[in-house]
Amino acid sequence: MKAENSAVAIFPSKGMQVFSCLIYILGVSVLTHCISRRLSAEEWSRSSIREMPWVRICVLLVFVDSWLFLFTSGILVFGIGLETQELDCAMGIYICIVFYATSKILIYSFLLEKVYLVWTPSVGSSRRLKSPIYVVCAIMLGLYGAVIASMIAGRIHYLDSEGICIIGLQRYSSLALLAYDLLINIVLTGLFLWPVLRTNLVNPRLKAVAIRTLVASAVALTTSTVNMLVLALLQGHERGWVCLGSCGADVIFNALALFWVTQSRSSSEAISTRGNTRESSRLPEFKIMGRDGAVPQRAESRSAACH
Template sequence: MATRRAEGGKHLADNASPAGKVVYCSVTMIVTRAMKITLKKVKEDLNVIRVIVFLLYIDGILFLMSSAILYFVWGLALKGRCEAAIQLCLVFYLSGKVLMYLFLVERSHVVRRSGFRRQSDVWYYFNMAQVLLGFGTIAILSFFRPVAQIDPWDEVCKIGLPFRITLPLLIFDIWINVFLTVQFIFFARRFMSNWVPRTLRDAWGKAIHPRLRNDGPAPLEDNPADQRGILADMAWRTCKAMFIVLSTTIANLSVLFALRGHEQGWLCFLMCSVDVVGAIVTIHWLTNEEGQRNEPSNAPNNRDSVVTTYTHPATPENELHRFHSGAYSQTSSRHAYEQK
């Protein structure tokens, strides 16, 4: 018997392969350290979008730490600990997905915010309803009958989700990411060029990049070409971020499909960690790049200088820049609404 036993014959150690343990332990330590370093930058200026990113970091760090403690300190060879492992995965994985969806909803809302507050934005309520009702239903159902069992053949903890939960989760994740990304670009189209109708008639992969970088005339007098180019670049990065996030989720759920919902504990922890951390890093790259594009290179390195940089007219694209760069506040939102 490869596992160590205590009184009563209860398993105290997981019988997983040593190579799997080494891979999972290494990834956990490296990713946790990297996330702690980048978290310091996120905490500097907190606004709506940075609060969401901050909570994403907290969710990812807590998941990595708690899963590592459960796996390496107590092990998963007991039935109760095997069940605790899948509950741990579900809590942090699903909460990370909710935060990511809220991030996309906020981005879609802020590009329209010069004319709409949240209380009067029908699209905002529609998007929130999709997240809370659609994904909320799937999340609640996933807690009822998850897979958590000790395999009698090799005495290894196997955890996962049944096919009837995994398939709706994958479909909804693809739908909400594509829908909110297209919605963001659709609302921002009038600040870039008239590329959308032509792009929709052409192949998406061929036409979207050159159309986004179209240097046609600005649709508004207070919308200079450089700001239109920045917003177009935001839209292009948003498309790339969507494909990156979807690729990690599809890879994670595809492994779960292939194993019929029965993954070894270390593999489930590893795949969920890659999925959650991939989303965090992508969103951090997206918001950090947008903030740097809007900050002058010769500005002093202090918060006041960054805030005073944004003195452009309160157009939706300027509000979006403030929103991501840390200089956005509710006061500027009300000011933009009053000017409208």
Template sequence: MPQRPDVPAIISLLVSLMAISLMSVLFGRKTSGTNMSSINYARGLVISLYMVSWGFTTIAAVLTSTNPGNMTSCALSIFVCISLYAASKIIIYLFLIEKVYVVSSVTTTRKDTLLYRVNILLLTPYTVILVLMVLNRVAVLDEKDECIIGLKPLASIFLILYDIFVSSWLTILFIRPLMSTNSVLQGPSKGKLRQVARRTLIGSIVALVLSSGNVFTLVYYGGYEDSVLCLLSCTLDVTLNAVTVHWVTSRARGSQPTDKASRGVTNQNNNNNTTNHNTSNEKKMSPSDTHISVTVESYTD
């Protein structure tokens, strides 16, 4: 009697293949025409996220097809979920912390910004969470030789509480300057910076929803989830997070051409007064405005 096709495994493989292709496109989009030696910290985080997400989805596709009846592959699945998934979350947190610094403390260096140091310190408990996940991992074959992986309640509960706390805290840090009338985002010259804050606020909310939904699924299954479903949900999580981060760091449609066009018109109309015009602008532009302009441009395509 012919064996029935495993529909969930087929769906998982198709999703993984699409995610691999998407990560490749985003990686090419972000690095096209860029000198790799001149990539700044922010863009380096984004590119690292693409690479980790690509690695996770590629390995997940292989493991999905080899897990049934294979204890070695089953054990590798949970280790991949723990290591690469955790790496992607850390990169996203570092990215959001960097954006908080950009929209709140652009006139000081990172090491001199108390909020930045506090946010970095908040990431240290993740090492404890990582140890708990390793010690409380689940990787077994059931009576049908199907691979079951997951985390025991102790690790999954701590993980979801930590994710909710950190994501909520970073979300609040983006809401605060947007709502305050005295923040660095206010003023007619801070339009780009406000756009960065709004986009990143949406990105942090998406990260919170995706992480919560993924871990809640694990809790729902009591820490014992079919490896196909677990790898599929984690693949969707890291991929959608990477897409969100790509959107956050992309220019608004039409902004670049408009800027170029306006610069061209300005240069043409003021060709005979270039020196006086530049001198006047230098006098009017404060150091913080210059820093904001350079910083915001380094965060977009």
């Protein structure tokens, strides 16, 4: 009997069906909370929106992208059904590639911006292309386009003899994604932490941001590595609900790690700093690390920009 005759047939047991459903329900709920917290912490006047730092825009876009991924894949798995026809099965891998890749690009852009903030003496966006560190990291980020192309070329989607949807990536695609994820995370996180931790920090808030970034990057990198490694070991062939569920759990952990890194120490602090966004984006030039290892007093404002 084809799996399309029963929505339960794609799951080996009721327990796994409930577990898969919980990933989407809890994930959408948690990400809705993250989005609402970020929206409430911003001032949504026209001038504030125009002057909102790119770091905060990246954070919001990561949460929205992750929410959309969980919402659409949840509807596909438990609403439309992956086994209804081959086109629905193919939609599973396309949804995974589009939203998963977009989420990664936004997270890498967030890390790139943090690297720029600690390595350049000016906050002005017009000077980005004059920063060698920023240019090199931006080129590395641009190489992700080749990884996305390999994911599209190496996509797998078909209905097996029992009518079960199988999706995934060819081994070369999953290994390319795994290698790139490891490289870019280590490089960007290391470039952010190196100038911060090698100085004698007088700003506890900046030090807390550095520690949080290290922990969150380790957690996010671990989940992504396990996800891609399992896919590679399985020759890129996974049941549709397993592949979408594992990628969903991956984006949830990445979004939560990002939320933890960027959250203020209290809600009142987040609200009170809304009015300072424009001033912090027009600070005079300073360097986060000097030859004497001292951090100027303006580092407090720079750490606020990192959030």
